[in-house]
Amino acid sequence: MKTHPTRRKxxxxxxxxxxxxxxxxxxxxAGFAAGNAAIQKARKTTALAACTAIDQAVSQFYAEYGAMPTKDTTSGETDAPALDTKTDKEFLNILLGLNETANPPLNTRANKFLSVKEGKKKGTTDGTNGIIYNADGKTVLGLFDPWGGTYKVILDTGYDERVMPAPKGGGGPVNPLNGRHSATWSDGADGVGAAAGNAADDVKTW
Structure with missing residues (x-):
């Protein structure tokens, strides 16, 4: 009798x-990890561009007026505390040639020294990835990094062409940056700065 092999279904x-x-x-x-890494790299590039633009604007302002774009009168070797691009809006208004609260204004010619992309507004007090103007267009709400944080700026208010950013962890020696009118940075994706001891993802101009 002939048998037939069983066929697999x-x-x-x-x-x-x-x-x-x-x-x-x-x-x-793997694709998600690679994609997220690419996104973070692009955000860091954007943040660095904004940091650089701020430093350049400060240098241009100093070349024009022979002063720092701030009302702070600190002198000597100690620089003023770092400015924040959300809470210190007057600093941005001065660099942008917008309405200033002080009289007389520092940017008397209303020159626009700072050029950065316009960001997206989040709620009524925050934003992300650029500068946010108030509804009147005459003042700003703030300048925000790609993660929704802000930029910090130390100015050479001592007028000695050196600035001293805080060291990692808030302790140890301060290494001055010579030949600088300002130093600008973003605390990065984690929003935690060097003073707290976590600066691995910070974006800075030095």
Whole structure:
């Protein structure tokens, strides 16, 4: 009697399906990690461009007026505390040639020294990835980094062409930056600065 070989039914077995699903999951995870790394790199590039623009604006303002774009009158070797581009709006208004609260204004010619991209508003007091103007267009709400944080700026209010950013962890020696009118940085994705001991992802101009 002639026997016929048993034919396997077409389709995948459960094991084969699980293997395929596992491979897809691994590839998707790798793709997500690579994509997130690319996004963070692009954000750091954007943040560095803004930091550099601020430093350049300060230098241009100093070349024009022979002064720092601030009302602070600190003199000597100790520089004023770092400005924040959300809370210290007057600093931005001065660099942008917008309305100043002080009389007389520092930017008397209303020159626009700072050029940065316009960001997106978040709520009524925050923003992300650029400068946010108030509704009247005559003043600013703030300048925000790509993570929704702000930029910090130390100015050479001592007029000795040196600035001294805080060291990591808030302790240890302060290394002055010579030949500078300002130093600007962003605390990065984690929003934690050098003073707290976490500066690995900071974006800075030095």
């Amino acid at each position: 077409s389709g995948f077995t459960l094991v084969e399906l699980l293997v395929v699903i596992a491979i897809i999951a691994v590839l998707a995870g």
